[in-house]
Amino acid sequence: MVAVDGHAGSGKSTFAGQLARALDDAPVLHLDDIASHDELFEWTGRLLTQVIEPLTRGETAHYTPYDWRARRFGPPLPVPPAPVVVVEGVGAGRRALRPHLAQLLWMELPHEESWARGRSRDGEEQREFWRGWVRAERKHFADDPSRPFADLLIRQCGKGYEVTNGPAGTVGPDQPFT
Template sequence: MHDLAARVRRLGPSCGPVRLVAVDGHAGSGKSTFAGRLAQELDDAPVLRLDDIASHEELFDWTGRLLRQVIEPFGRGRTARYAPYDWRTRRFGPPRPLPPAPVVVVEGVGAGRRALRPHLALLLWMDLPREESWARGRARDGAEQRDFWDGWVRAERAHFADDPSRPFADLLVRQRPGGYEVLPGPSGTGVATTLLTHGDEPSSLW
């Protein structure tokens, strides 16, 4: 993780003064855990979770809200303010400040969508097949979330069919026993060597 963090620090700003680093992948692929550990290595960089931007009614139709609340303020060097969504009460909460730090990690399904890519310094894709990812997510959330997952899978299939992220990823992240393997991505802009970050246990969080 140290080597990857060093690479991120060498990148130029991509959104105003901010280096936006996106962690995308299928639901259940381990994005949240990986993003958190990368952010910790980056001197506790802020993590924006797209679960806070999406909602039941807009599983993927949240681009305009993210651009208005986060991307546009960052582009002007200002503190962003976004209203996190509460998935239990089904309503958005009070605005939360997000200062324009040197690095901000954005994690969630769709973090590498076409509308966001021009603002990204780096796009990482958690490289776990979708069926395996979804099985992990379903097992984590249990039977009470079965109906939600059925709807989610349909929505995710439709999203990536129209707006895929993996072909544009700079780096692919694969979980291995005891760590993560980081490989050059399909975009052809990734590092030329394999990095293995040690000391990270696999996780099913997303």
């Protein structure tokens, strides 16, 4: 599993899609489908049981994607086992997931710029949601930062991306394998 983490609005989904295409159309799991209004960041158990554990056994995983407009979970969708599965979303590099990751990529864009892009993308309809989101994201990264563990930092450029080494240079106590 390769995780693409960063602030909301930093370009994770776009980058993950391009990365997946470059990796022979690897499956992409969007954490927006795992999170919900009631569990912005409390979805780790569901991700582990619905996706990571079955994939670890070489089985097709099935997760129930969340519909943010209807505010309910939908019918299960499959994630087939593959040589690489890309997981993208805020919190993809959290402590509980790092032992399952081959690589952690961090979208290197300041949080204020990321959030401005996200607000612009989501429009007035989601204005109130963003107020709560910013508080929740700040708390999440204060309690469980991902960037210090990133293998690579990804910066979006005018055309393409700049990739540099991240702060994680070595395997640590919460990452027994890569």
